Amino acid sequence: MSVKQDLKLPDASRILVVGLGLIGGSLAAALRAAGVGREDGTVILACDPNVDEIRLGVEMGLIDTGSTRLADVVEGATLVVLAVPVLAMRSVMGELAGLISQLAPDAVITDVGSTKAAVRDIAVEAFGGLPPRLVLGHPIAGSEKSGVAASDARLYQNHKVILTPCANTAEDARQCVETLWRLTGADVLSMDVERHDQVLARTSHLPHLLAFSLVDTLARQDERMDIFRYAAGGFRDFTRIAGSDPVMWRDVFTANREAVLDALDDFEVGLKRLRQAVAQGDGDGMLATFDRARHARHYFESLLNKTSYQAEYQMQEPNSLRYLVAPGGSVSGRIRVPGDKSISHRSIMLGALSEGVTEVTGFLEGEDSLATLQAFREMGVAIEGPHQGRVVIHGVGMHGLKPPAGPLYVGNAGTAMRLFAGLLAGQAFDTELTGDTSLARRPMGRVADPLREMGAVVETTEGGRPPLKIKGGQSLKGIDYDMPMASAQVKSCLLLAGMYADGETRVREPAPTRDHTERMLNGFGYRVEREGDTCWLRGGGRLSAAPIDVPSDISSATFFLVAAAITPGSDLVLEHVGINPTRIGVINILQAMGADLQLHNQREVGGEPVADLHIRYAPLKGIEIPTDQVPLAIDEFPALFIAAANAEGITRLRGAEELRVKESDRLQSMADGMTILGIDNTLLDDGIDIVGKGGEAPNYGGGRVQSHEDHRIAMAFTIAGLRASAPIEVDDCSNVATSFPSFVDLARRVGLSLDEVREEAV
Numbered sequence: 039m040s041v042k043q044d045l046k047l048p049d050a051s052r053i054l055v056v057g058l059g060l061i062g063g064s065l066a067a068a069l070r071a072a073g074v075g076r077e078d079g080t081v082i083l084a085c086d087p088n089v090d091e092i093r094l095g096v097e098m099g100l101i102d103t104g105s106t107r108l109a110d111v112v113e114g115a116t117l118v119v120l121a122v123p124v125l126a127m128r129s130v131m132g133e134l135a136g137l138i139s140q141l142a143p144d145a146v147i148t149d150v151g152s153t154k155a156a157v158r159d160i161a162v163e164a165f166g167g168l169p170p171r172l173v174l175g176h177p178i179a180g181s182e183k184s185g186v187a188a189s190d191a192r193l194y195q196n197h198k199v200i201l202t203p204c205a206n207t208a209e210d211a212r213q214c215v216e217t218l219w220r221l222t223g224a225d226v227l228s229m230d231v232e233r234h235d236q237v238l239a240r241t242s243h244l245p246h247l248l249a250f251s252l253v254d255t256l257a258r259q260d261e262r263m264d265i266f267r268y269a270a271g272g273f274r275d276f277t278r279i280a281g282s283d284p285v286m287w288r289d290v291f292t293a294n295r296e297a298v299l300d301a302l303d304d305f306e307v308g309l310k311r312l313r314q315a316v317a318q319g320d321g322d323g324m325l326a327t328f329d330r331a332r333h334a335r336h337y338f339e340s341l342l343n344k345t346s347y348q349a350e351y352q353m354q355e356p357n358s359l360r361y362l363v364a365p366g367g368s369v370s371g372r373i374r375v376p377g378d379k380s381i382s383h384r385s386i387m388l389g390a391l392s393e394g395v396t397e398v399t400g401f402l403e404g405e406d407s408l409a410t411l412q413a414f415r416e417m418g419v420a421i422e423g424p425h426q427g428r429v430v431i432h433g434v435g436m437h438g439l440k441p442p443a444g445p446l447y448v449g450n451a452g453t454a455m456r457l458f459a460g461l462l463a464g465q466a467f468d469t470e471l472t473g474d475t476s477l478a479r480r481p482m483g484r485v486a487d488p489l490r491e492m493g494a495v496v497e498t499t500e501g502g503r504p505p506l507k508i509k510g511g512q513s514l515k516g517i518d519y520d521m522p523m524a525s526a527q528v529k530s531c532l533l534l535a536g537m538y539a540d541g542e543t544r545v546r547e548p549a550p551t552r553d554h555t556e557r558m559l560n561g562f563g564y565r566v567e568r569e570g571d572t573c574w575l576r577g578g579g580r581l582s583a584a585p586i587d588v589p590s591d592i593s594s595a596t597f598f599l600v601a602a603a604i605t606p607g608s609d610l611v612l613e614h615v616g617i618n619p620t621r622i623g624v625i626n627i628l629q630a631m632g633a634d635l636q637l638h639n640q641r642e643v644g645g646e647p648v649a650d651l652h653i654r655y656a657p658l659k660g661i662e663i664p665t666d667q668v669p670l671a672i673d674e675f676p677a678l679f680i681a682a683a684n685a686e687g688i689t690r691l692r693g694a695e696e697l698r699v700k701e702s703d704r705l706q707s708m709a710d711g712m713t714i715l716g717i718d719n720t721l722l723d724d725g726i727d728i729v730g731k732g733g734e735a736p737n738y739g740g741g742r743v744q745s746h747e748d749h750r751i752a753m754a755f756t757i758a759g760l761r762a763s764a765p766i767e768v769d770d771c772s773n774v775a776t777s778f779p780s781f782v783d784l785a786r787r788v789g790l791s792l793d794e795v796r797e798e799a800v
């Protein structure tokens with residue numbers, strides 16, 4: 039479902055298109071198709087040096103009238119669109135500047151040039167400064183065809199238009215140009231002029247240059263007839279754009295010379311590397327490049343098509359997926375939730391650093407673990423998949439990673455950033471780790487400080503926040519570290535750095551935390567010892583590839599355990615769930631509350647215990663959560679709070695201040711949402727008291743709650759719908775894809791009544 043703003047240009051506009059070619063003509067055609075002109079009295083005019091183009095434009099019904107002379111058509115124009123090649127802009131703007139007094143008083147001017155700094159500089163020269171009502175723009179659409187005859191009303195539909203407003207650009211003028219383009223069906227976004235030119239040099243100008251060059255090179259060769267006669271789809275796909283307008287492209291390369299040369303230099307480095315791999319028959323080198331490219335293309339395509347959560351942050355658009363949960367129902371069936379997130383991250387990390395090939399099954403194809411996978415591809419590791427949870431990692435050994443070309447983006451994943459910090463501190467090259475807005479708020483001093491004690495050079499921003507800049511080539515030494523908080527991420531970070539350090543790295547934890555890193559290191563032949571609350575390893579070892587079967591994530595299973603536990607009539611089996619003793623706090627807590635939860639078919643897969651969990655509804659009672667269970671259930675509390683809201687009596691949680699530094703402040707986010715639903719709660723610094731009514735009637739009302747960029751908050755309030763008296767709406771739910779991409783499907787399959795609403799940013 040999509041909610042579209044009612045788009046409208048002011049009545050009786052006079053839109054003047056200067057340059058009636060493919061771009062200007064298609065704009066006019068799209069405006070006509072959107073009804074502009076017929077009902078609202080808007081006139082569309084054009085100016086073009088070619089009288090035939092004007093005549094054709096009128097015949098095609100695109101424009102009302104036109105002229106070859108600007109002076110004939112400027113009178114009273116409210117919106118002027120300069121759709122001429124970049125280098126023609128100088129004379130057109132110069133002429134327009136002389137006629138400016140004839141435009142309507144608040145007239146807006148915009149352009150469609152493919153490079154923006156050059157157009158801005160021309161405007162400054164022509165108008166003696168940048169007019170506040172000039173909004174520079176660039177529709178990213180085109181075709182190898184040219185001329186008004188090729189106009190296409192759908193040319194801009196679902197394409198991007200980039201506006202590059204400057205500091206003095208009037209906001210109402212920008213809005214007017216945005217409306218103009220949105221009427222054509224385009225997505226409009228803004229960036230600054232310089233960034234636009236850099237980005238376009240790489241994504242548009244460079245590919246055009248390559249296509250022109252390839253076709254020209256082949257066309258000069260003797261056997262050219264044969265080459266073109268037998269050209270297959272690949273040649274056609276690659277060279278389609280070599281049929282584009284030469285004048286326009288000459289202008290683009292002239293106007294954006296520096297950025298294009300930078301892009302070309304980078305390309306030449308990559309091409310040389312690939313040439314060398316081909317010359318030396320370096321199959322692994324080729325595979326690494328092709329595989330990285332193939333997946334990068336897929337990854338970025340999903341970002342651009344906005345099928346992914348990260349897209350919303352990278353494109354700087356608000357998170358706009360809302361869940362609508364109908365009240366009531368019950369859950370039943372037999373399901374398998376996706377693979378464990380913690381183990382999935384680690385499988386890629388250790389697989390990449392191993393000698394040999396690691397095959398992973400059950401890998402979580404969620405955005406957090408995919409970000410880890412992508413980061414290793416960017417460091418030269420060949421990784422096949424994921425395909426239905428299967429990933430094959432061609433390990434490069436402890437010292438085989440290559441410097442990435444830019445910052446490594448790990449999205450929403452705290453685990454990725456903290457574990458990477460340790461691993462990258464031991465590399466020979468510099469790196470930078472960045473993440474989304476939620477991750478940018480999370481504390482990284484907890485890893486940066488002990489890493490510095492080990493001799494690492496790690497820079498954070500103020501308050502120890504991301505991005506992290508890690509200097510390579512440092513010699514690390516082992517430390518004996520007493521962790522101030524119970525954190526598996528800090529422990530794992532130090533163990534990973536410890537592999538690159540001199541001597542022993544020892545970590546003492548104040549309470550047991552998940553031990554997947556230790557188990558997997560041992561499974562890969564890297565010895566980690568433990569005595570009581572301390573574990574340690576010695577630097578300088580090696581990892582040998584080993585197969586990994588990732589069990590289902592108990593943290594994802596939790597949402598359905600709680601759903602069944604609170605809903606009369608429920609009976610559900612969750613298959614193949616990881617029940618590592620450091621993760622089973624949720625089982626212990628639910629059982630202590632009176633849940634009818636049994637473990638069947640207990641077995642071990644790849645060093646991790648698993649079981650099928652069978653849960654049936656039984657009345658729950660409020661309890662004091664034992665503090666030793668807190669680290670063992672740390673990610674499960676949002677869902678457990680919903681269990682508490684349906685239990686009889688008060689549930690008290692203490693010693694859980696770590697919840698405040700997750701994807702959101704989970705104590706606050708849950709308290710806010712519960713208050714909206716009418717669930718009685720008292721928030722403390724390190725915990726919360728929740729008063730549940732028990733019984734089988736609805737225990738609270740409905741309402742609209744926020745996820746605060748936190749997947750677990752979103753899912754917790756979704757299952758709350760089962761016992762609400764009215765619908766619950768949960769805002770900001772795209773982040774669910776970070777850990778549980780199939781959540782909605784599975785929720786519906788077991789019996790929740792749940793709709794997804796996607797809203798366009800307004």
Ligand SMILES: O=C(O)C1=C[C@@H](OP(=O)(O)O)[C@@H](O)[C@H](O)C1
Pocket residue numbers: 379380381453524525526527528530552672673696
């Ligand atoms: O090591 C891990 O995979 C994780 C450790 C926990 O974080 P902390 O180490 O910050 O407690 C947990 O909350 C996170 O979801 C995953």
Ligand SMILES: C=C(OP(=O)(O)O)C(=O)O
Pocket residue numbers: 379406450451452453454673700701750777
């Ligand atoms: C805290 C979580 O993950 P991370 O720290 O990796 O962002 C989580 O998944 O609940």
